[in-house]
Amino acid sequence: MSNTNIDYRDLANQIKQWAIELGFAAVGISDIDLTEHEGPFLKWLENGYHGSMNYMAAHGLKRARPAELVPGTLRVISVRMDYLPPDASFAKALASSSTAYVSRYALGRDYHKVMRNRLKQLGEKIKLQVDTLGYRPFVDSAPVMERQLAEKAGLGWRGKNSLVLSREAGSWFFLGELFVDIPLPVDEANKSNHCGKCTACLTLCPTGAIIEPYVVDARRCISYLTIELDGAIPVEFREKIGNRIYGCDDCQLVCPWNRYGQITKEADFLPRDSIKDKPLTELFMWDESTFLKHTEGSAIRRIGHERWLRNLSVGLGNAPYNEAIIDVLNTRLESASEMLKEHLLWALEKQRSKGNEQKRKTARLIRIIEKGLPRDA
Numbered sequence: 534m535s536n537t538n539i540d541y542r543d544l545a546n547q548i549k550q551w552a553i554e555l556g557f558a559a560v561g562i563s564d565i566d567l568t569e570h571e572g573p574f575l576k577w578l579e580n581g582y583h584g585s586m587n588y589m590a591a592h593g594l595k596r597a598r599p600a601e602l603v604p605g606t607l608r609v610i611s612v613r614m615d616y617l618p619p620d621a622s623f624a625k626a627l628a629s630s631s632t633a634y635v636s637r638y639a640l641g642r643d644y645h646k647v648m649r650n651r652l653k654q655l656g657e658k659i660k661l662q663v664d665t666l667g668y669r670p671f672v673d674s675a676p677v678m679e680r681q682l683a684e685k686a687g688l689g690w691r692g693k694n695s696l697v698l699s700r701e702a703g704s705w706f707f708l709g710e711l712f713v714d715i716p717l718p719v720d721e722a723n724k725s726n727h728c729g730k731c732t733a734c735l736t737l738c739p740t741g742a743i744i745e746p747y748v749v750d751a752r753r754c755i756s757y758l759t760i761e762l763d764g765a766i767p768v769e770f771r772e773k774i775g776n777r778i779y780g781c782d783d784c785q786l787v788c789p790w791n792r793y794g795q796i797t798k799e800a801d802f803l804p805r806d807s808i809k810d811k812p813l814t815e816l817f818m819w820d821e822s823t824f825l826k827h828t829e830g831s832a833i834r835r836i837g838h839e840r841w842l843r844n845l846s847v848g849l850g851n852a853p854y855n856e857a858i859i860d861v862l863n864t865r866l867e868s869a870s871e872m873l874k875e876h877l878l879w880a881l882e883k884q885r886s887k888g889n890e891q892k893r894k895t896a897r898l899i900r901i902i903e904k905g906l907p908r909d910a
């Protein structure tokens with residue numbers, strides 16, 4: 534259809550209908566003016582809160598200027614896809630410190646692939662109506678201010694933990710964007726923030742990464758430390774990481790709005806049995822080919838086998854004392870890189886000192902018994 538004959542209001546309604554049919558839980562359209570977010574973003578970079586994520590700085594303000602990223606862009610269609618699995622078993626997995634905790638978003642198939650594919654389908658449907666359409670799908674893979682765009686598109690507000698929250702769905706969802714070069718009518722931006730006086734995410738973040746409302750210092754964030762960071766995990770955070778071997782969900786778990794979290798409808802996001810709530814020792818024993826086999830099509834694969842072992846070493850050091858843990862840690866010492874070796878030695882030291890403490894307690898108990906128990910014991 535020629536662009537002059539298009540009723541963009543009708544088309545926008547149609548797009549929303551298609552998006553829902555494609556499995557998105559919510560959809561909204563915004564313009565591309567993100568000027569108000571440029572200052573805070575530059576300040577965040579200036580403070581070094583992006584850590585070693587150099588790509589955050591490399592693209593500069595392109596992140597806040599969609600038309601510089603994709604010339605001709607006029608609107609962004611933001612979508613939400615829920616990922617919470619039906620049996621998330623948060624408490625069970627976090628309470629058992631010999632079990633590996635993987636952030637719930639990463640238990641199933643890689644969301645980048647699932648969502649990009651659906652967004653492409655949405656783009657193609659629009660193109661059938663507007664044959665001159667230019668579009669580009671993005672899912673957390675390019676310099677795009679997806680949370681700010683989602684807020685502008687009316688999908689929710691940015692919580693103090695910096696995630697987008699929805700009154701209907703909490704924050705257990707992914708966001709994706711379709712950049713388009715047609716003048717669709719925009720939706721009303723979200724103007725209300727429903728965090729109120731709550732500060733649960735700030736006070737309960739294990740590493741104090743939310744340094745002030747809406748500002749996360751990635752260098753302290755367990756998601757960054759276990760996924761993005763390519764190198765040694767700073768010692769000061771290792772104990773706080775506990776058994777979280779890939780990402781962290783704590784700032785969402787404590788959020789009262791997540792009582793409205795929606796269970797995913799996507800079979801692709803259902804947890805893989807080989808990854809969910811497995812003993813740390815079992816995952817640690819995977820060789821590289823087993824790691825690649827079990828993480829095929831999963832977001833976890835991106836961190837590679839060495840970082841996987843690094844994270845598991847930290848988890849094993851934090852686990853309760855167990856001779857079997859010392860044995861498995863020792864099996865990797867000889868072939869480990871310098872970086873991994875340092876984590877293995879840290880974990881061995883933690884295990885041994887817990888073991889020694891346990892032995893001291895037992896010896897004390899035996900001495901008491903040998904001295905003789907009171908007559909009425």
Ligand code: SF4
Nearest residue numbers: 692693728731734788
């Ligand atoms: S935990 Fe409280 S402050 Fe943090 S995002 Fe949720 S409602 Fe907002």
